[in-house]
Amino acid sequence: ENNMADQADEYVSVHKRNISQIKNKKRRLEEYLKLKREKQKLKRLAQQKRRKEAKALGDDAPPKQVPRTIENTREPDDTMVDPEDEEVQLDEAMDEMAAYFRKEYTPKLLITTSDNPHRRTIKFCRELKQSIPDAEFRWRNRSRIKKTVEQAVERGYSDIAIINEDRRHPNGLLLTHLPDGPTAYFRLSSVKFCKDLKKRASYTAHRPEVILNNFNTRLGHSVARMLTSLFHYDPQFQGREGGHLP
Template identity: 45%
Template sequence: SLPPKRVPKTLENTRELDGTVVQAEDDEIEADEAQDEYAGYFESTVAPKVLLTTCYKPTKLMYRFLAEMLETLPCAYYYKRQGFALKKIVKYASNRGFTDIMVFNQRGKELDGLLMIHLPDGPTAHFRLSNLILGEDIKGHGRATTHKPELVLNNFGTRLGRRVGRMFASLFSQDPAFRGRRVVTFHNQRDFVFFRHHRYIFEEKEKKQPGKKEKETKVESRLQELGPRFTLKLMSLQHGTFDSKSGEFEWVHKPQMDTSRRKFFL
């Protein structure tokens, strides 16, 4: 008999498993999520309304990026920072029915951070942002329509990962407009979350079949990237809304966590 087929070893299939990886249909996890901060959103009793803002002195790159994010998130509204402290912005947004705040930060000319605050009671997540490419700089890019996009979440398999995935999901409507053929993807690979924004396109093409004189019309599909694209890495998850002094953290990334290349947290 033939020897069994050898499967190449990758960091994914040699991952160090731990007790936080969630198995399918875990009753305890499902019971917890039925009562968490995002339950109302998944039950469609709360509609997303997102406030976008920035650090104190945004550059032209930041404004170009925000314009694309406003096209990506139909339920988002931009408010200029104007020197307000984050605690005041949280109070303002809560009083006006916003469900989430996204604060984009930059260091020098580079965008380097995202703070996500779920309202009214948290949690607050801080991500490092890298590898930003605007849609206008992507070859063959399209322009987003106003249709509500579909959402794809990949590989958020631990308790922490599911929590972060639910945080991303709460930014988007539960009833996507499929006619718009627009899809937003958060793909987690080795604790790096890749953000992508596409439209899928159906095209009729005539192709000659072997042994036949006439061409046959076939419908083919392809993806057109709309942008922007960027990468996120979770640095901390904090209970409640933003509190830099006395906030209690659910999870914090520490340098010693990076000693094993086969251990992932999301």
């Protein structure tokens, strides 16, 4: 199997060099598609050979190879924390989001943009507003960030999100927990709107469940609490609405 895979890689590398030397664009594309089909054929043959060997050997067959991923090759990290740790729980009881987790207020998010937002940024803000209960979208109107934050505090908002854009595309989100922080900046890339999703469903008025994965470091734990505090603490599971934050 390994020999066949090596032969396939060698075949592809040699022919790729030859294809790159073809000047005619149409012929170059034809040769590339032909090469791709040959590579897939060699891959199928290797899989068939592996299945036959496994069937013939039965219980003595070699174990299935596990692909290398970021998760299974990650080195141990000293910054990982246990949510049940007494010190972590003490810190959480005194941090800026503690009042939210004690259910002392209902979260209310203000969404705004950088100056002169374009169509895609405005659309992103409106879809973000639909995703988060009790969120409101308001125009910036060239106000300074400091003034915008002060007005948000006066009007009872618990958080403010400012969407930045570059080349008419949303590329960043500045999130501040009011009134005293913390503040975090998140980079946005490959933004997809609802109409671009396959098998999409319509929004409902139900409060979503928040699903958090892999926020296991000390910093990640704090960021997770900050993101959680944007959503209502009492989700309505029957609506099957969810906010997934991997």
